[in-house]
Amino acid sequence: MNETKVVNGVDVTTLFATLDVVKAQPQAAKFQFRAANEWVTGTQSRSTLNGFFGAGQEHTHKATFTYDADHPSVLVGQDNGPTPVEFLLHAIAACITAGIGNIASARGIKLTRVQSQVEGDIDLLGIFGMDKSVRNGYQGIRVNLQIEGDAPAEKLQQVVQQSVSRSAVYDVLSNGVPVTVNVTA
Numbered sequence: 639m640n641e642t643k644v645v646n647g648v649d650v651t652t653l654f655a656t657l658d659v660v661k662a663q664p665q666a667a668k669f670q671f672r673a674a675n676e677w678v679t680g681t682q683s684r685s686t687l688n689g690f691f692g693a694g695q696e697h698t699h700k701a702t703f704t705y706d707a708d709h710p711s712v713l714v715g716q717d718n719g720p721t722p723v724e725f726l727l728h729a730i731a732a733c734i735t736a737g738i739g740n741i742a743s744a745r746g747i748k749l750t751r752v753q754s755q756v757e758g759d760i761d762l763l764g765i766f767g768m769d770k771s772v773r774n775g776y777q778g779i780r781v782n783l784q785i786e787g788d789a790p791a792e793k794l795q796q797v798v799q800q801s802v803s804r805s806a807v808y809d810v811l812s813n814g815v816p817v818t819v820n821v822t823a
């Protein structure tokens with residue numbers, strides 16, 4: 639009987655089994671995630687996430703996730719949620735942290751602390767179209783991460799480096815991705 643090995647809350651047995659399946663059946667690695675968004679009022683909108691495709695079939699999350707986004711009052715919103723660009727900061731922190739959890743667990747490293755602070759700098763002159771030389775989005779993002787566990791600092795830093803190098807969100811933010819916008823009016 640195979641015993642399930644769990645490290646840092648990660649089912650390492652299933653993690654390695656998943657890697658083996660993807661290695662043997664590369665088509666199982668193709669995923670499509672989706673979000674539906676609807677305007678609420680002013681600068682507020684609501685996104686709903688539930689279904690996605692992966693491992694050759696449709697899936698649903700165990701719950702429907704709903705997130706509101708808005709702008710703070712200083713940017714003519716009602717502050718009913720984080721700004722869309724703040725969600726990007728959350729996304730990169732969460733993606734790197736998830737990778738750290740998986741990689742450390744696969745290596746048998748027990749984590750005791752993983753925390754990060756993420757900062758991004760935006761100049762509104764770009765968003766407002768007041769200076770064409772200023773980009774609309776972040777001019778830079780900094781992730782400051784603290785990690786502790788039962789491995790030497792060098793091994794913990796290697797876990798973080800591997801997580802960053804495999805992070806889908808880091809890749810999208812640092813390398814860009816083609817985006818198409820189709821409009822039906």
